[in-house]
Amino acid sequence: MIGPAAGPLRILHLEDSDLDAELIEAELENLGHPVVIERVITRDEFAAAAVEGRHDIILADYVLPTFDGVSALGIARKQCPDTPFIFCSGTLGEEVAVEAIKNGATDYVTKQRLDRMSRTIVRALAERRARHDKRAAEAALQTLNDTLEARILERTRELAVSNAALEDQIVERERAEDALRLSQRLEAVGQLTSGVAHDFNNLLTVIAGNIEFLERAVTDERSKRRLAMMRGAAARGANLTAQLLAFSRRQRLVPTPVSLNRTVVSMRDLLQSSIGGSIQIETTLQDGLWPALIDATQIELVILNLAINARDAMAVGGRLAIETANVTITGRPTRPEQPQPGDYVMISVSDTGTGMPPEVLSRVFEPFFTTKETGKGSGLGLAQVFGFIKQSGGGIRIDTVLGEGTSFKVYLPRVEETEMEMCAEVTPAENATAHCPASQAVILVVDDDAGVREVTVTRLSEAGYELREATSGLQALAALEADPHIDLVVLDFAMPGMNGAEVAAEIRKRWPTMPVLFVTGFADTAALADAGANGPDAIVLKPFRKGELEQKVATALGGRTTPGLRLVSDRTKIV
Structure with missing residues (x-):
């Protein structure tokens, strides 16, 4: 539920630009919930409208002709402090945005990325509901505490039992x-x-x-x-x-059934050379270990990252122990990185190093957080481990004792029998890749970044294709309308206005047989899948690896003949 149970979502909108107000109002339609917007421009109008309980959320521009977002934030914090306040501005820099959030703003959205508006509003409303629930729980707890004295006089023994139970609840909360x-x-x-x-x-x-x-x-x-x-x-x-x-x-991960025992054995020489001869490696590998459903390349990086982290914790040598086991988790997690209940393949990497104090343990997975000297660690190794494990559907547990050592236990999803059968049914033809670009194929390159577009077009021109260019989704659709000879669309995923997903949806609607190859530097797998990017051959990640763009273009074009060595120099740009 987004808005109040009995009516639409009520929004107070501080915005002086009619055009921007219309764009934001159009974006709010993506909420899928009725919206009532009260738009104001001046300070007096805003002060009169910013009343507790009148609106569910406030959207505010940062710079206005006679007013500014900072002053608006101050008024809102004073008059309706419980109403979420979100900046929506085209001039809001990152430092200013962070300062605004420190001063009480809930969040910010740039006008260049209005596609973030819906989920930002949903998150802000969810946080407000969570605060309300917490206050209600605290009020209920206070009421209960107020009755304790009377209950002590009446039932001392019963109160002792009840109080113990209450303390357990507080600890758990x-x-x-x-x-x-x-x-x-x-x-x-x-x-x-x-x-x-x-x-x-x-x-x-x-x-x-x-x-x-x-x-x-x-x-x-x-x-x-x-x-x-x-x-x-x-x-x-x-x-x-x-x-x-x-x-x-x-x-973007490619999960396949992986034997962690074989992975550990194959990595032993690499691990020994990485951690040095002063550290002894011991392995305990369980017989009959379940296969894990993970990306084989990424799990090797995880093991290597954990081993190097253990090495750095053992300044004068020590012992590195690697263990595998089949594990069933029954208890609920108490920290975000820990696994949910279920069956897992566990691999642990333990050291005899310095251990971690609580203040380090609480931040160990944060990007750029490191206890190492400057230049000796980026603080991204364990952050990468955390991201991969959570994205793979697993979890991680840390056991550490100061002065004795640390153990990282990684829990990875096991391969079920049905998944093994599905993997076995995949035929080589399903993974076949076309190697030949199409003869005289015409490719439309769509990217709002001129520099990236220039690199893409140059590479494909040198591969022998004829190129068209568009700088936005609307220009791409216009180009397809104007030129029936286009054979493939190479489409940037993250663009202002119509993003790649929206453009692809429109292309599929009007030209169902037109192949689309996504180019992106933001590998949001769920969003790409929703946009129709099925399989790794439908996506090229930025920056381009050598030959990858050309190979996947050839695959997308299918079994057409290879073009000659002619280089196409005449490039058409749709404006």
């Missing part, structure tokens, strides 16, 4: 609230990091692509070495954004 706060903090950081990763991937696509083009033209060795260093830095940047997306649980 506090533990649940701590878990909720940690989960909310990690979710907020995850949303921020995934947005940063998307922007970085766009930048890295332009940088890496142009480095590749320059390497073909440069002949002197000194310039080649410098370009190689730049290419290496771009690759490290891509790895960093991949770690951020892993923490945000927005990386």
Whole structure:
């Protein structure tokens, strides 16, 4: 339920732009719930309207001709402090937004990303309901406490039993609230990091692509070495954004049945070389271990990250113990990273190092949090572990004792018999990849970032395709209407206005047989699947890996003949 049970969602909207107000009102239709908007512009109008209980939520621009969002926030906190307050502005920088939230704002949405408006409102209303529920529970608890004295006089023995039960409830409530706060903090950081990763991937696509083009033209060795260093830095940047997306649980995984025993055995030499000869590795591998349904490449990174973390905790050598086991969890989790009840394949990595104090344990999975010296750790290793495990449907438990060591127990989903049968039924033909681009195929490249679009078009032009360009979803639809010879649409997923999912839906409606290849630096697997990106061949991640774009374009075009070596230089841009 979004709004009040008896009526629509009531919104107070502080906005001076008629156009922006219309755009926001249109976006609010995505809530799927009736909305009543009271729009104001001046300070006096806002002060008169901002009354407790009159509205369910406040949306406010940050800069107005005779008024500003900061003053509006102050009025709202004073007159209706329980009403969620969300900034919606095109000029709100990240630092200003963070400061606004510190001063009492619930959240913010930029006008360039109005697609975030619906879920931001839903989250704000949910948080308000949670606060109301908590206050009601606290009031009920206070009422109960007020009657304790009378009950002590009447039934001393019974009160002792009841009081003990009440204390247990308080402890459990506090533990649940701590878990909720940690989960909310990690979710907020995850949303921020995934947005940063998307922007970085766009930048890295332009940088890496142009480095590749320059390497073909440069002949002197000194310039080649410098370009190689730049290419290496771009690759490290891509790895960093991949770690951020892993923490945000927005990386694209390919889960398959994996034997963790074989994985551990195959990694032993790598682990020994990574942690050094002063640390002894011991393995205890259970016979009859269930296969785990996970991404094989990512679980190797998880084990390596945990081993390196253990190495750093053992400054003068020690023992690294790796164990596998079949485990059934029955108890409910008390922390967000812990597994839900069920059957799991467990792998633990334990050390004899320094252990962790409670203040470190409470933040151990936060991105960029590290206790290591500057330059010796990015603080992303355990964040990446957390993201992968939660996205895979598992959990992790940490047991640590100061001065004695730490054990990370990773719980991964087991492969059920039905899933094993499905995996066995997959034929090689289902995974076949086309290797030949189509002869004289015409490709429409849609991307709002001019630099990324230039790299994409250049690569495909050099592969022998004829290119069309569009800078938005509306331009792409216009291009398809105007040119019946387009064979494939290469579509950016995250764009202002119509995003890639909306454009793809419209294309499927008007041109059902038109293939669409998504290009994205923001690997939100659920959103991509909803948009029709079925399978890894339907998606190219930014920054491009060498040859991947060209290969997946050829696959999308199907079994057409290979074009000649002719390079298409005439590019048409739809404006």
